[in-house]
Amino acid sequence: MHRIDIPRKSIYRLSIYQRCLAKLRENSVDTVSSEALAKAAGVKPTQLRKDLTYFGQFGTRGLGYNVEALVKIISEVLGHNRLQPVILVGAGNLGSALLRYGGFRKEGFEVIAAFDLAPRPQPGLGIPIYATSEMPQFIRTNQVKMAILTVPTSGAQAVTNQMVEAGIQAILNFSPTILDVPDHVVVNSVDLAVELENLSYFIR
Amino acid sequence: MHRIDIPRKSIYRLSIYQRCLAKLRENSVDTVSSEALAKAAGVKPTQLRKDLTYFGQFGTRGLGYNVEALVKIISEVLGHNRLQPVILVGAGNLGSALLRYGGFRKEGFEVIAAFDLAPRPQPGLGIPIYATSEMPQFIRTNQVKMAILTVPTSGAQAVTNQMVEAGIQAILNFSPTILDVPDHVVVNSVDLAVELENLSYFIR
DNA sequence: AATTGTGAATTGATTCACAGCT
DNA sequence: AGCTGTGAATCAATTCACAATT
Numbered sequence: 001m002h003r004i005d006i007p008r009k010s011i012y013r014l015s016i017y018q019r020c021l022a023k024l025r026e027n028s029v030d031t032v033s034s035e036a037l038a039k040a041a042g043v044k045p046t047q048l049r050k051d052l053t054y055f056g057q058f059g060t061r062g063l064g065y066n067v068e069a070l071v072k073i074i075s076e077v078l079g080h081n082r083l084q085p086v087i088l089v090g091a092g093n094l095g096s097a098l099l100r101y102g103g104f105r106k107e108g109f110e111v112i113a114a115f116d117l118a119p120r121p122q123p124g125l126g127i128p129i130y131a132t133s134e135m136p137q138f139i140r141t142n143q144v145k146m147a148i149l150t151v152p153t154s155g156a157q158a159v160t161n162q163m164v165e166a167g168i169q170a171i172l173n174f175s176p177t178i179l180d181v182p183d184h185v186v187v188n189s190v191d192l193a194v195e196l197e198n199l200s201y202f203i204r
Numbered sequence: 205m206h207r208i209d210i211p212r213k214s215i216y217r218l219s220i221y222q223r224c225l226a227k228l229r230e231n232s233v234d235t236v237s238s239e240a241l242a243k244a245a246g247v248k249p250t251q252l253r254k255d256l257t258y259f260g261q262f263g264t265r266g267l268g269y270n271v272e273a274l275v276k277i278i279s280e281v282l283g284h285n286r287l288q289p290v291i292l293v294g295a296g297n298l299g300s301a302l303l304r305y306g307g308f309r310k311e312g313f314e315v316i317a318a319f320d321l322a323p324r325p326q327p328g329l330g331i332p333i334y335a336t337s338e339m340p341q342f343i344r345t346n347q348v349k350m351a352i353l354t355v356p357t358s359g360a361q362a363v364t365n366q367m368v369e370a371g372i373q374a375i376l377n378f379s380p381t382i383l384d385v386p387d388h389v390v391v392n393s394v395d396l397a398v399e400l401e402n403l404s405y406f407i408r
Numbered sequence: 409a410a411t412t413g414t415g416a417a418t419t420g421a422t423t424c425a426c427a428g429c430t
Numbered sequence: 431a432g433c434t435g436t437g438a439a440t441c442a443a444t445t446c447a448c449a450a451t452t
Contacts, residue, residue, distance in 0.1 A: 007443065015401040019380060033411065042382035045411095046445055053413060061412040061451040080404045097301020098396070103380070107397040109404075145407045146400070170403035172396075176223060176307070178246035186406040188399045192302070192376075193311040195392045196350070197219040199374035200284045200313075202390040203349045211421065237433065249433095250423055257435060265429040265434045 010051040011078075016041045017048065018074045024067050033064040080108045085144050089159055090151030091116040091129050094174055098148060099125055111148070113138060117155075132159065139166035149173045214255040215282075220245045221252065222278045228271050237268040284312045289348050293363055294355030295320040295333050298378055302352065303329055315352070317342060321359075336363065343370035353377045 020040040024032055038048040052058055052065075055077050059065045075081045086104070088095055091114045099114060099122075111127060115138075119129040130138065138144070147168045151159055156175035163171065164185050173179055173189040181187055224244040228236055242252040256262055256269075259281050263269045279285045290308070292299055295318045303318060303326075315331060319342075323333040334342065342348070351372045355363050360379035367375065368389050377383055377393045385391055 009443075011405050012398070012402045014405075015398040016395075018401070019398070035411085040382070044445070046414095047443090049411095049413065050444080057413070059412050062410045063452070064411065078401055078405050079407065080401060084404055086400070093305045094301060094307070097298060097305065101297045101301065101396075103298070103397055104400055107401055109397075109400050146403060148400075169407040172399055172403060178244070186403055188403055190394055190396070190399060191220075192305075192394070193307055193313075194216070194219040194223070195376050195394060196290070196308055196313050196352075197222065197282055197284065197311055198216045199350060199376060199390055199392055200288055201215050201218075201282050203283065203373040213421075239433085248423070250436095251421090253434065254422080254436080261435070263434050266432045267430070268433070 006054045010054055013041065013043060013047075013051055014074050014078060016043075017051075018071065018078070021067055021071045021074070025071060030067050031064045032067055032070075034059070037065065075108075082108075084109050084146060085112045085142060086110065086146045086148060087112065087135070087139065087144050088114040088148040088150065089116075089132065089135065089163070090149060090155075090175075091119065091122070092150065092152070095148075095150035096122055096125070098150065098174075099127065109146070112142065112144070135159075136162055136166035139163065139168060143167070145169045147171050149175055149179075151175055153177045210258045214258055217245065217247060217251075217255055218278050218282060220247075221255075222275065222282070225271055225275045225278070229275060234271050235268045236271055236274075238263070241269070279312075286312075288313050288350060289316045289346060290314065290350045290352060291316065291339070291343065291348050292318040292352040292354065293320075293336065293339065293367070294353060294359075294379075295323065295326070296354065296356070299352075299354035300326055300329070302354065303331065313350070316346065316348070339363075340366055340370035343367065343372060347371070349373045351375050353379055353383075355379055357381045 017037060020037060034045040034048045038045040058070055058073055086109050088099060088111050095114065099111060104111065114127060114129045115132045115135045116129055117132050119131050122129060145168060147163050149156060149159065149171055153175050156177050157179060160171065160179050160181060164181055169185055171187045173187050176191045176193060179187050221241060224241060238249040238252045242249040262274055262277055290313050292303060292315050303315060308315065318331060318333045319336045319339045320333055321336050323335050326333060349372060351367050353360060353363065353375055357379050360381050361383060364375065364383050364385060368385055373389055375391045377391050380395045380397060383391050
């Protein structure tokens with residue numbers, strides 16, 4: 001597939017459409033127009049249609065899209081039709097919070113282990129916390145491809161190097177720093193302070 | 205100021221530059237070239253320069269930028285030269301985690317109160333948790349302009365309406381839903397599941 | 409009649425190339 | 431000589447306008 005020339009933003013929006021479709025399916029809606037779905041997703045109808053046609057033609061003219069079918073297609077495109085194992089590195093405040101939050105499970109991700117330099121057992125968490133030194137081995141034996149990074153800035157790059165070396169291909173980074181990774185590794189960064197800071201520009 | 209035609213992404217990057225500058229200042233660096241700063245921020249030097257010139261001319265040709273001065277200028281542009289009060293609504297897993305995380309404080313934000321439909325006192329948090337019903341009054345009396353929203357999807361829009369009505373102008377939204385707000389209100393959404401889902405497209 | 413799919417047009421962001429300072 | 435500031439050129443994303451299909 002020519003993944004290379006599909007805008008990254010389109011792929012990002014696919015995930016959003018997927019969530020909206022899930023909601024429609026819950027409500028037993030079986031067909032939806034680009035107009036309706038776009039509105040739910042907060043985009044323009046033409047943009048939705050263009051995004052979808054990067055991957056094929058899935059609609060019926062005069063009618064709209066079949067919800068069930070579209071869900072399936074997007075699942076396949078995003079490559080997450082089966083449960084994807086994820087590890088979390090850095091079980092401090094933010095890290096253990098995310099573990100407890102658990103909003104990932106129903107979206108097809110399972111955090112199967114967490115790692116920390118100083119692992120303390122955390123009651124009621126339901127997943128094991130190991131020493132970071134055991135991480136590379138764990139990644140290899142469990143063929144883990146995705147990681148959530150919630151270590152402090154100072155350790156972020158070093159941990160990243162280890163993860164990448166062991167086979168991690170995608171990182172959701174919460175450390176407020178730019179990670180240096182090889183081309184085949186993808187990083188999505190979420191910097192909470194930057195998000196807030198950015199907002200403050202817009203208040204008068 | 206003609207805020208309207210400055211790309212939102214430039215403003216976003218300003219926050220990133222600010223963090224890099226802070227690090228340089230800690231290390232007692234007093235002058236930095238666009239090349240060095242851009243590298244630290246993960247962008248191209250020309251982009252950094254263009255971003256800055258939306259707001260004025262701050263560099264010295266042949267030399268670079270004065271770190272101290274630039275920090276000050278960006279602070280002013282982002283309108284956060286003084287501590288900005290913020291409230292957090294929805295003290296569930298993610299919400300109380302963010303409160304504990306506290307990565308905001310040093311960036312000039314102070315979470316001064318949290319609200320929840322069922323407020324339980326949370327030990328060691330250092331800030332009060334009130335019932336959501338008291339929120340509008342609190343926003344008004346304390347002139348709060350910014351809010352972090354961590355309620356479940358179902359309640360998000362209703363709470364948002366109340367917040368906006370009471371005077372909130374910027375929202376950092378963690379609920380996985382599109383918020384409908386008037387034009388003068390800005391929303392930054394962070395959808396953790398979408399971020400993960402998006403990444404899974406890139407692993408082979 | 410309704411709605412998708414898409415080439416063309418437009419708008420927006422990034423990068424280039426070099427003039428202008430220090 | 432070195433580095434910023436910026437108009438022009440390029441590249442990318444969005445939106446339009448309408449032909450194609452059911």
